[in-house]
Amino acid sequence: MCYFEQTRWNCGYWKWGNFRQQCNKEYRTGETCGLKLVYDTSYQPGQCKICDQITKKDRRVRKMCEDIQRWQREGNRRATIEKTQQDITDINVQISDLWRSHQEKQRSIA
Ligand SMILES: [Zn+2]
Numbered sequence: 001m002c003y004f005e006q007t008r009w010n011c012g013y014w015k016w017g018n019f020r021q022q023c024n025k026e027y028r029t030g031e032t033c034g035l036k037l038v039y040d041t042s043y044q045p046g047q048c049k050i051c052d053q054i055t056k057k058d059r060r061v062r063k064m065c066e067d068i069q070r071w072q073r074e075g076n077r078r079a080t081i082e083k084t085q086q087d088i089t090d091i092n093v094q095i096s097d098l099w100r101s102h103q104e105k106q107r108s109i110a
Contacts, residue, residue, distance in 0.1 A: 002032040003039035012106040013048035014041075050102045057091050057098075064088050 005017030019032060020039040047055070064084050071077035071084075 001035045001037045004036050006038045006041045007044055008041050009044045009046065009048040009051075011047045011051050011102075013050060013102055014105065017042070048102075050098050054095055054098050054102075057095050061088050061091050061095075 001023045002019065003021040003023070004019055006014055007017050008014040016036060022031075023033060023035075023037075064087060068081050068084055071081050
């Protein structure tokens with residue numbers, strides 16, 4: 001068991017940081033035994049990179065929905081609307097993938 005720094009964000013996501021201290025099971029200099037323990041947790045204000053990506057994609061989807069509504073009022077934009085609806089579907093798939101990896105990380109201890 002070797003000790004590592006850990007970073008934790010407000011949203012619950014976390015990651016390992018620098019290696020801090022070797023345990024007595026490991027004698028090779030600079031090597032770690034593979035079992036990670038938390039040496040110290042630094043808390044980051046705000047949300048993690050995954051949440052940032054989700055927020056950005058979410059904003060894009062909302063913008064595209066507004067565009068579609070506008071185009072529907074204007075008429076004659078059928079092809080553009082269909083294309084944008086497809087884009088929205090694609091981005092929503094990406095968002096749910098990101099969420100899944102975020103939640104898996106939150107649930108896992110190491
Ligand atoms: Zn997050």
